[in-house]
Amino acid sequence: MLSDIEIAQKNTMAPIADVAAKIGITEDGLDMYGRYKAKVTMEELRSLQAKASDPAKRGRLILVTAITPTPAGEGKSTVSIGLGDGLRKIGKKSVIALREPSLGPCFGVKGGACGGGYAQIVPMEDINLHFTGDIHAVSIANNLIAALIDNHIQQGNELGIDPRTITWKRCVDLNDRELRNIVVGLGGKSNGVPREDHFCISVASEIMAIVCLSRTISELKERISNIIIGQNYGRQPVKFGDLKCTGAVAALLKDAIRPNIVQTLEKTPAFVHGGPFANIAHGCNSINATLCALATGDYVVTEAGFAADLGAEKFMDIKCRMFGLAPSAVVIVATIRALKMHGGVAKADLAKPDTKALEAGFANLATHIENIGKFGVPAVVAVNKFSTDTPEEIELLESLCSNFGARVVLCEGWEKGGEGAKALAEAVDALCSENKAGFHQLYDDALPLDKKIEKIAKEIYRAGEVEFDGAALKKLKSYEEQGYGRLPVCIAKTQNSISHDPKLTGAPKGYVFPVRDVQLYAGAGFVVAFAGDIMVMPGLPKLPAALNIDVDDDGKISGLF
Numbered sequence: 001m002l003s004d005i006e007i008a009q010k011n012t013m014a015p016i017a018d019v020a021a022k023i024g025i026t027e028d029g030l031d032m033y034g035r036y037k038a039k040v041t042m043e044e045l046r047s048l049q050a051k052a053s054d055p056a057k058r059g060r061l062i063l064v065t066a067i068t069p070t071p072a073g074e075g076k077s078t079v080s081i082g083l084g085d086g087l088r089k090i091g092k093k094s095v096i097a098l099r100e101p102s103l104g105p106c107f108g109v110k111g112g113a114c115g116g117g118y119a120q121i122v123p124m125e126d127i128n129l130h131f132t133g134d135i136h137a138v139s140i141a142n143n144l145i146a147a148l149i150d151n152h153i154q155q156g157n158e159l160g161i162d163p164r165t166i167t168w169k170r171c172v173d174l175n176d177r178e179l180r181n182i183v184v185g186l187g188g189k190s191n192g193v194p195r196e197d198h199f200c201i202s203v204a205s206e207i208m209a210i211v212c213l214s215r216t217i218s219e220l221k222e223r224i225s226n227i228i229i230g231q232n233y234g235r236q237p238v239k240f241g242d243l244k245c246t247g248a249v250a251a252l253l254k255d256a257i258r259p260n261i262v263q264t265l266e267k268t269p270a271f272v273h274g275g276p277f278a279n280i281a282h283g284c285n286s287i288n289a290t291l292c293a294l295a296t297g298d299y300v301v302t303e304a305g306f307a308a309d310l311g312a313e314k315f316m317d318i319k320c321r322m323f324g325l326a327p328s329a330v331v332i333v334a335t336i337r338a339l340k341m342h343g344g345v346a347k348a349d350l351a352k353p354d355t356k357a358l359e360a361g362f363a364n365l366a367t368h369i370e371n372i373g374k375f376g377v378p379a380v381v382a383v384n385k386f387s388t389d390t391p392e393e394i395e396l397l398e399s400l401c402s403n404f405g406a407r408v409v410l411c412e413g414w415e416k417g418g419e420g421a422k423a424l425a426e427a428v429d430a431l432c433s434e435n436k437a438g439f440h441q442l443y444d445d446a447l448p449l450d451k452k453i454e455k456i457a458k459e460i461y462r463a464g465e466v467e468f469d470g471a472a473l474k475k476l477k478s479y480e481e482q483g484y485g486r487l488p489v490c491i492a493k494t495q496n497s498i499s500h501d502p503k504l505t506g507a508p509k510g511y512v513f514p515v516r517d518v519q520l521y522a523g524a525g526f527v528v529a530f531a532g533d534i535m536v537m538p539g540l541p542k543l544p545a546a547l548n549i550d551v552d553d554d555g556k557i558s559g560l561f
Helices: 004-010 016-021 042-052 076-089 103-107 124-128 134-154 206-212 217-225 246-252 287-296 308-323 336-342 355-373 391-403 413-433 449-459 470-481
Strands: 030-032 038-040 060-066 094-098 119-122 170-172 181-184 195-201 228-231 237-239 260-264 269-272 299-303 329-334 379-384 407-411 465-468 489-492 512-521 526-531
Touching (some): 004 119, 004 124, 016 030, 016 038, 016 260, 042 287, 060 413, 076 094, 076 119, 076 260, 076 299, 076 329, 076 379, 076 413, 094 287, 119 124, 119 413, 134 170, 134 206, 134 228, 206 217, 217 246, 287 308, 299 413, 308 355, 329 355, 329 413, 336 355, 336 391, 379 391, 379 413, 391 407, 449 470, 449 512, 449 526, 470 526
Parallel strands (some): 060 299, 060 329, 094 299, 170 195, 329 379, 379 407, 489 526
Antiparallel strands (some): 030 038, 038 260, 119 260, 181 195, 512 526
16 A cells, blocks of 8 residues: 555646646746745735635635544545545535645654645645745744844843743744743853743744734734733833834745645645644634635635634634634544544554444534534534444444434545545535525624633533633733733644543543633734643654654655655
8 A cells, every 4th residue: 555655756746837727827926936836926816815805706615624633543634635626526616725734743743744645735745844935934033033022132121021021932843842941041141131931833823823814914014013022021011013123024924925826636726825733823724825715716625723622613713703704614524443532442443343432432523513513504524434444333423423413424535536525525515505504603702801711611612610720810801901802712722632631532521621821912813721731832752753754865755644
């Protein structure tokens, strides 16, 4: 059996100009990054934004989400790509909009992030590693802000910034636990003012969120200026704009704000742009990529990171709220293997048939189905088929979904590409044609910040009670006093459970949900609430994916998933 990277390397890609031409983008509207990657020009971006501003000219937006992740894998990106190809197979003009992979997971837990099998985007090695440099630009822009803050303090501190209150973190796009908590400025007066500092992974940074939520450079600059970097000695918030260096930071991001376009193995156009994590950030591709896709396709397939309790909720309550988007349908990806893990089966035993565990694990899927229903959007369950799935298990899962009132379709995109996703494409097309979506957010803008957090925790995470750290409540009150009370909230928690505790698999409920800290992302336009032991800088596992990755003298990469 060929690995994902071997399948991708055997594929013959089309020139990206030919792929873009399928959706009406001429070569003049592209800045080429070789033969198979491109960015849309700023002029083309403005044109597509203008078209997408008219709801009547937009394609239908399909969100792909999933059950709670397990080590068995779910394949959300694989299904998203397969669905995009499948829609083309049934005669629909589809476009895909996905996030860029982070180097952290690529070298850490799971390897590549471009789909799998015969449902992939290519060139997968380029996309997984450096791509067009967007995430590097985000990292450097973020760290320029950090350097300017420390330099301001070193050079006299005209703004009176209290170094003990600085909330701005440095970043790097790797998993490096040693950088979570550090001390900087050691070595004497000429080397800066000593203080405690921290790193986050680049894709969890506020700059990444800002790039993904900015449509223009003017909007980008406004958001950068509004970043809260800390407090002065009078305990008043200090904005980055007060340092008067916004233009320099924005200059580093002038290309990063423009979407990238690539292709699937079957030459379906795909905008791949932006990469915020969904467990510690808002988990969606850029608004510009989404707008470009909506302007050029009749169906736009996008995905939000991790399960419906994380990525989908943030997609609905943050991204759609900010930009007036409304999904027409949702696809919830599930695998029999993962559901059996939620039912108590060890990873080593997943190949063995176990209908009892599957039935027990179905509670996790049922929770996510209910959660999507709370946003008024119709959903279909896509069962991502594995070779170990038995007919009895498939029949049982279809029956469980049917009895729960959920539509379910078997998806074989990994094995058969678009042909294997035709049934899912037909189901999505039928669902959209019914026009039953009555999309709405989970909470109102006017709800107090702590009540927004409580509503998500109780209605989406199924917590019985929310326990706020006293300092967190005090900060939320201060945010409201500063005029930020109408912002949406972005909860940072584990992706491995519907709850805050990765050990609570399946469908936990009635537990105490602890909010230990909150932080204002005034530039991005949301408040982050940290629950449980979530870290903004992941660490590498005992056996990182880096052990499997290599490159030969011809530059051919191997082992990347």
